[in-house]
Amino acid sequence: MIEAWSAADVRAAEEPLLAAGVPLMERASFALATQVLRDLRARRRSVRGARVALLVGAGNNGGDALHAGAYLARRGVAVTAVLVAERAHAAGLAALRAAGGRVEALHEAPERLGGVAGDVARSDVVLDGLLGIGARGALRGLAADLVRVLDAGPRPWVVAVDLPSGIGVDDGTVPGPVLRADRTVTFGAAKPGLLLPPAAHLVGELTVVDIGLALRAEPAVRRLEPADVGRAWPVPGPGDHKYTRGVVGVVAGTSTYPGAAVLAASAAVRAGAGMVRYVGPPAVGQAVLAVRPEVVTAPGRVQAWALGSGVPVGFGTAQAGRDEGQHRRARTALAEAAGRPGSPVERTVPAVVDAGGLDLLEPTSPPWFVLTPHAGELAALLRRRGEDVEREAVEAEPVRWARRARELTGATVLLKGSVTVVAGMDGTYAQADAPAWLATAGSGDVLAGVLGAMLAARSADVVGRPALSAEVASATALMHGLAWRRAGQGGPVAALEIAGAVPAVVADLLPRG
Numbered sequence: 001m002i003e004a005w006s007a008a009d010v011r012a013a014e015e016p017l018l019a020a021g022v023p024l025m026e027r028a029s030f031a032l033a034t035q036v037l038r039d040l041r042a043r044r045r046s047v048r049g050a051r052v053a054l055l056v057g058a059g060n061n062g063g064d065a066l067h068a069g070a071y072l073a074r075r076g077v078a079v080t081a082v083l084v085a086e087r088a089h090a091a092g093l094a095a096l097r098a099a100g101g102r103v104e105a106l107h108e109a110p111e112r113l114g115g116v117a118g119d120v121a122r123s124d125v126v127l128d129g130l131l132g133i134g135a136r137g138a139l140r141g142l143a144a145d146l147v148r149v150l151d152a153g154p155r156p157w158v159v160a161v162d163l164p165s166g167i168g169v170d171d172g173t174v175p176g177p178v179l180r181a182d183r184t185v186t187f188g189a190a191k192p193g194l195l196l197p198p199a200a201h202l203v204g205e206l207t208v209v210d211i212g213l214a215l216r217a218e219p220a221v222r223r224l225e226p227a228d229v230g231r232a233w234p235v236p237g238p239g240d241h242k243y244t245r246g247v248v249g250v251v252a253g254t255s256t257y258p259g260a261a262v263l264a265a266s267a268a269v270r271a272g273a274g275m276v277r278y279v280g281p282p283a284v285g286q287a288v289l290a291v292r293p294e295v296v297t298a299p300g301r302v303q304a305w306a307l308g309s310g311v312p313v314g315f316g317t318a319q320a321g322r323d324e325g326q327h328r329r330a331r332t333a334l335a336e337a338a339g340r341p342g343s344p345v346e347r348t349v350p351a352v353v354d355a356g357g358l359d360l361l362e363p364t365s366p367p368w369f370v371l372t373p374h375a376g377e378l379a380a381l382l383r384r385r386g387e388d389v390e391r392e393a394v395e396a397e398p399v400r401w402a403r404r405a406r407e408l409t410g411a412t413v414l415l416k417g418s419v420t421v422v423a424g425m426d427g428t429y430a431q432a433d434a435p436a437w438l439a440t441a442g443s444g445d446v447l448a449g450v451l452g453a454m455l456a457a458r459s460a461d462v463v464g465r466p467a468l469s470a471e472v473a474s475a476t477a478l479m480h481g482l483a484w485r486r487a488g489q490g491g492p493v494a495a496l497e498i499a500g501a502v503p504a505v506v507a508d509l510l511p512r513g
């Protein structure tokens with residue numbers, strides 16, 4: 001698992017060490033230089049004679065770049081520091097000069113921007129040390145101009161120092177120009193903006209360097225890695241049977257959209273549900289059975305619901321594919337799962353609420369409900385609860401709006417995207433496992449089915465400790481991305497094939513022995 005702490009928490013952890021004279025910047029810059037040497041060796045035969053440009057801002061982030069530049073210069077690298085601000089880290093500058101590095105004071109001759117940017121672009125590696133956790137808003141002034149010019153030209157290998165300069169450190173926003181990194185070397189701990197969209201797309205490969213910080217606060221954002229999913233995946237024991245492994249109730253599809261039912265039910269079967277119970281129009285049930293004869297269409301108890309995929313609701317307009325019967329079934333399932341008055345207590349179970357199901361929710365839901373909107377659906381859900389927000393705003397600040405939806409609905413919110421954000425009761429997860437190919441029709445139905453199976457397997461745990469929903473949802477998002485990789489091998493893939501790849505991915509991830 002990768003855990004990220006806010007800028008304030010990182011500073012609080014640094015303070016006592018700095019007061020005690022612990023050389024944090026030396027540790028950070030040495031690790032940075034070591035990584036750059038590795039990159040140089042991988043990219044060209046010899047380090048000696050390689051060209052490295054440092055983009056240096058006013059603060060300690062620039063100091064890290066300058067000190068790393070001094071190490072590199074002593075190894076025979078030709079290092080040029082480009083200064084964009086009146087101030088620059090004095091000790092770092094002195095170290096670089098003493099090691100034979102060159103300094104280009106662009107702030108004293110801004111008319112040289114074009115020529116300097118051209119030199120920078122021809123370097124073997126560029127270190128972006130313009131701004132770190134001291135960033136306030138979008139990059140400004142000459143730093144912003146330089147990044148804009150570099151962005152427009154041919155791209156050298158860019159290593160971001162601590163973070164790509166100009167991203168929202170704590171919220172992952174991209175408020176202005178940012179130089180996209182091939183690698184980010186971050187110090188002490190990851191920062192939330194490195195994991196959260198849209199900034200996460202600008203980070204490249206992430207390397208976290210331990211500089212000895214003791215972070216005591218809860219991480220602000222977490223990202224699960226494949227081994228975490230393997231550990232969390234429900235593995236049946238000798239005493240298990242289909243009911244203890246979890247029955248998933250699927251309320252999906254209509255006669256206009258039967259495919260959603262087939263996909264969600266197939267995915268639940270492939271993810272290892274003890275049993276899948278399909279609830280819907282008989283003709284759709286037949287379509288499901290034709291693909292998955294394991295599915296049961298008789299009514300009965302379930303341990304989790306996956307509902308709403310392919311069940312359009314729509315407001316104010318007579319929408320094609322509206323099926324009042326499916327709405328009623330979904331509403332009944334939602335009420336029982338939430339434990340609303342009049343519902344049998346033992347039917348209080350987790351629920352995945354997808355697509356049209358989002359329109360059928362009561363104003364508030366229990367935290368063991370996992371809502372799975374994409375940005376447009378989240379905007380609509382928020383508007384119905386009084387927020388003035390469009391899809392574009394959700395895409396610009398996904399974590400803000402996912403958390404807002406969590407607050408307003410009470411449910412756990414999984415916001416789908418190429419980085420999926422999950423806002424849960426005790427924290428936020430960001431999973432960057434979904435390539436753009438995954439944005440295909442039916443892919444969301446598969447996610448709902450797999451998540452239904454995961455929640456059914458841990459039904460009582462999730463209702464008893466609802467904070468678990470977010471972790472289960474994140475593990476599912478990761479599994480979904482891995483299954484795509486397996487099925488598509490880097491190319492396009494049909495949604496049903498994603499479901500088909502789940503068993504092999506699970507087998508690979510389970511701890512051996």
Ligand SMILES: NC(=O)C1=CN([C@@H]2O[C@H](COP(=O)(O)OP(=O)(O)OC[C@H]3O[C@@H](n4cnc5c(N)ncnc54)[C@H](O)[C@@H]3O)[C@@H](O)[C@H]2O)[C@@H](O)CC1
Nearest residue numbers: 024025058059060061131132133134135136138139140162
């Ligand atoms: N405190 C320490 O000793 C350590 C700090 N470290 C480094 O120090 C960084 C934090 O350093 P600072 O607190 O000096 O902050 P930064 O280096 O992030 O930059 C702050 C400076 O940038 C300017 N600035 C702020 N927002 C700007 C904007 N939008 N456009 C242009 N200029 C802007 C401000 O005038 C301020 O002087 C970390 O990211 C990390 O790289 C590491 O060396 C680890 C140890």
Ligand SMILES: [K+]
Nearest residue numbers: 128131161163
């Ligand atoms: K930086």
